[in-house]
Amino acid sequence: MAVHTLKKSILSLGRIDCHIYGVNVRNPLNRATYATALSTNNSSQNKGFPDRGNRGPFNRRSRREAGDPRTDRMPVDQDWPTVYPTATPFRQGSVPLPVRMGFPVKKGVPPEKKGNLELIKIPNFLHLTPLAIKKHCEALKPFCTEWPSALDTGAKCDEHFPVKVESKDYVSAGTSLRNPSARIVHLRLKLSCLNLDDHARKKMVKLVGERYCKDTDTLAITTDSCPVRQQNYDYAMYLLTVLYHESWKMEAWESEKTVADMEEYSWEDSPSQKNIMSTLVRMQVAGEGEAVREELLGRPEVQEYRDSVTRLKNEGESESSMHQYRDAVKKLLNL
Amino acid sequence: MAAPVVIGRNIRTFGRIFVGVSQSSLQGSIGLNACRYHGRSTLFRPLQLPAACLHTGTFSSSLPSSVIVTEEPDTLYQKVSVLVKGHDKAVLDSYEFFAILAAKELGVTLGKVFEPPKNIERLTLLKSVHIFKKHRVQYEMRTHYRCIELSRVTGSTAQVYLEYIQRNLPEGVAMEVTKTSMEKVPEHILEPMWNDPPTEEKPSHIHKLLISAPNQDDRTSSPETGPENMLVDNGQPEQGAA
Numbered sequence: 001m002a003v004h005t006l007k008k009s010i011l012s013l014g015r016i017d018c019h020i021y022g023v024n025v026r027n028p029l030n031r032a033t034y035a036t037a038l039s040t041n042n043s044s045q046n047k048g049f050p051d052r053g054n055r056g057p058f059n060r061r062s063r064r065e066a067g068d069p070r071t072d073r074m075p076v077d078q079d080w081p082t083v084y085p086t087a088t089p090f091r092q093g094s095v096p097l098p099v100r101m102g103f104p105v106k107k108g109v110p111p112e113k114k115g116n117l118e119l120i121k122i123p124n125f126l127h128l129t130p131l132a133i134k135k136h137c138e139a140l141k142p143f144c145t146e147w148p149s150a151l152d153t154g155a156k157c158d159e160h161f162p163v164k165v166e167s168k169d170y171v172s173a174g175t176s177l178r179n180p181s182a183r184i185v186h187l188r189l190k191l192s193c194l195n196l197d198d199h200a201r202k203k204m205v206k207l208v209g210e211r212y213c214k215d216t217d218t219l220a221i222t223t224d225s226c227p228v229r230q231q232n233y234d235y236a237m238y239l240l241t242v243l244y245h246e247s248w249k250m251e252a253w254e255s256e257k258t259v260a261d262m263e264e265y266s267w268e269d270s271p272s273q274k275n276i277m278s279t280l281v282r283m284q285v286a287g288e289g290e291a292v293r294e295e296l297l298g299r300p301e302v303q304e305y306r307d308s309v310t311r312l313k314n315e316g317e318s319e320s321s322m323h324q325y326r327d328a329v330k331k332l333l334n335l
Numbered sequence: 336m337a338a339p340v341v342i343g344r345n346i347r348t349f350g351r352i353f354v355g356v357s358q359s360s361l362q363g364s365i366g367l368n369a370c371r372y373h374g375r376s377t378l379f380r381p382l383q384l385p386a387a388c389l390h391t392g393t394f395s396s397s398l399p400s401s402v403i404v405t406e407e408p409d410t411l412y413q414k415v416s417v418l419v420k421g422h423d424k425a426v427l428d429s430y431e432f433f434a435i436l437a438a439k440e441l442g443v444t445l446g447k448v449f450e451p452p453k454n455i456e457r458l459t460l461l462k463s464v465h466i467f468k469k470h471r472v473q474y475e476m477r478t479h480y481r482c483i484e485l486s487r488v489t490g491s492t493a494q495v496y497l498e499y500i501q502r503n504l505p506e507g508v509a510m511e512v513t514k515t516s517m518e519k520v521p522e523h524i525l526e527p528m529w530n531d532p533p534t535e536e537k538p539s540h541i542h543k544l545l546i547s548a549p550n551q552d553d554r555t556s557s558p559e560t561g562p563e564n565m566l567v568d569n570g571q572p573e574q575g576a577a
Contacts, residue, residue: 087503123505125429130436137440140499142402144441144492145409151487157413161517164413171501172509195525241523248527 069093081135084127090119095126162193165236167229184224185232187240190217194244202263203254204247265313267306276305276332283333304328410490414446414515417483417500421508424453427481430508434483434500441496446484454478490516 070083074096083094092113100110101118113119151157166186170179191212196204204219205212212219221239223232259270267273280296296302308325315321417434421427431448438445457475461468488496497512504510 087505122423123426123507125433125505128433128503133433133436134440136499137437140441140495143495145489146442147411147444147487147489147492151411157411157487157517161411161519163518163520164515165518166513166515169497169512169514170510171504171512173506189520193520195527200527237521241521244524245528248529 071096080129081127081132087123087127090122090124090126092116092119158190158193162189164188165233167233183227183229183232184222185229185236187221187223187233187236188218189240191219192217196244196247199250200247204243205263207243207247265310267310272309273306276302280332301328301332305332411517412488412490412493412514413486413517414513415485415488415493415497416513417485417497418451418511418513419481419483419504419508420478420511421505422477422479423507424479426505426508427479430505431481431483433503437499438483438485438496441492441499443485443492443496444487446486448481448483451480451482453480 070093074083090113092115095113097113099113099119101113101116101122102111104110111118151160164187166188167184168182170182172179191201191204208219208221211221221236223236223239226232226235277293277296280302281292284292284296305328308321308328311321312325419427419430421430435445435448455475455477457473459471459473462470462472485493485496493514501510
């Protein structure tokens with residue numbers, strides 16, 4: 001009992017004598033204490049009961065004092081991926097950098113990292129340092145395959161794998177993962193890689209219409225009528241198959257193809273041939289007959305004239321084609 | 336002291352099982368791997384992990400083969416184009432650095448890396464709830480883009496790279512991936528299925544056509560009448576005799 005009263009009297013001294021048994025009672029960790037609204041006289045006595053107006057059972061828990069930030073104990077050669085292994089919001093006590101962010105006050109600097117909301121709001125890449133990326137990629141390397149070394153140029157790829165299928169994937173945040181545009185499939189290939197003869201090629205071009213580009217000789221089929229990408233891909237391959245086989249077929253009414261339907265100009269049986277024949281026959285004044293016509297056709301000047309006219313009609317007018325036509329006409333009419 | 340050592344070894348093997356079996360829980364496995372690099376930390380720290388690991392199965396002391404090789408041929412991608420969109424250019428800069436380094440480490444050939452021009456959407460609204468038409472407020476939404484093109488990637492590599500990239504996509508950034516795959520010409524298109532050699536279309540050979548036409552009509556059975564009708568509608572216009 002005497003001991004008990006002695007202890008009580010010592011403790012009630014409070015601030016006056018802090019060193020009991022060589023231990024600093026009031027501030028055992030030698031940290032700066034903050035002035036609070038509470039009276040410091042009974043701070044040691046009422047350690048378990050801070051005066052908050054008795055709001056409930058939970059304020060009976062003693063408030064732990066915040067320790068040193070982790071940055072004080074970080075060695076320079078530490079393993080950083082252990083501090084930030086995954087994407088985490090910015091923790092100012094874990095990042096040993098003197099980062100400042102925010103709009104500065106007048107004649108001031110951006111605010112420091114302690115209690116800075118701007119640093120927490122922005123996504124940080126602290127978990128993706130180059131070292132961490134290298135470690136991740138080392139773990140992922142066994143799942144990758146190598147590109148076949150024989151297909152190093154674009155030309156070789158096009159020769160062996162001429163059909164190109166294009167589709168898009170979308171990643172975004174929202175209430176739903178799905179994006180309806182992901183079902184669209186584009187199929188592209190060059191008609192030169194298909195086994196088509198002259199008639200089949202022309203028929204194929206007529207069948208697809210807008211989907212064929214003459215300059216690059218590319219057929220592009222776009223399918224989006226099915227809800228699933230696999231279905232659209234199957235439909236595109238089906239369309240390609242049907243087009244191919246249909247273009248090889250010869251219908252009875254295709255024989256009624258007129259000159260207006262022809263894709264390119266052919267000189268035989270054209271008004272140009274008839275005109276030049278009649279002109280030459282009249283110039284020759286050597287008599288008419290099939291033999292004379294055929295002999296005229298065989299002549300090199302007539303061949304040149306035919307080439308120049310065909311070129312003009314198919315390729316359009318240009319400097320060189322006009323010159324070629326002029327020379328051919330001069331030779332033919334002996335000007 | 337033997338017991339903690341044994342547990343430690345088993346935990347390490349279990350970590351490898353995670354790496355192989357569940358490719359989807361990549362982050363979890365990376366976390367496990369990260370914990371393994373502790374080095375000098377006590378073995379008591381990894382002891383926290385088995386509490387979660389124990390649910391999935393038994394420990395196996397032998398290393399399983401974590402990579403599964405299937406027989407189906409790998410798809411070949413001529414080009415994989417990754418377009419990222421975001422409101423903050425600095426975030427996209429950091430993400431580009433990350434994506435390029437990841438591509439280099441995984442051995443993926445990079446094509447172009449460029450920045451398409453930003454897109455600003457502006458709207459003008461009334462400042463006040465009621466009247467004051469002359470006083471408005473203007474808002475704008477800026478979308479910055481970054482495009483990373485990979486050329487000549489195999490399907491497995493593309494899958495691994497894209498999954499890694501997408502799992503580390505920051506908040507507020509969207510991605511659009513365009514894949515162009517290369518394929519061979521399908522076998523059923525190599526040869527036409529009609530046995531007749533195709534005849535020429537010149538009018539001087541009409542006799543030949545008239546002879547061969549009935550044969551073709553026999554062969555074109557009912558399923559073909561659909562496309563034939565379509566061809567009649569869209570085909571060459573029927574003009575007068577040439």
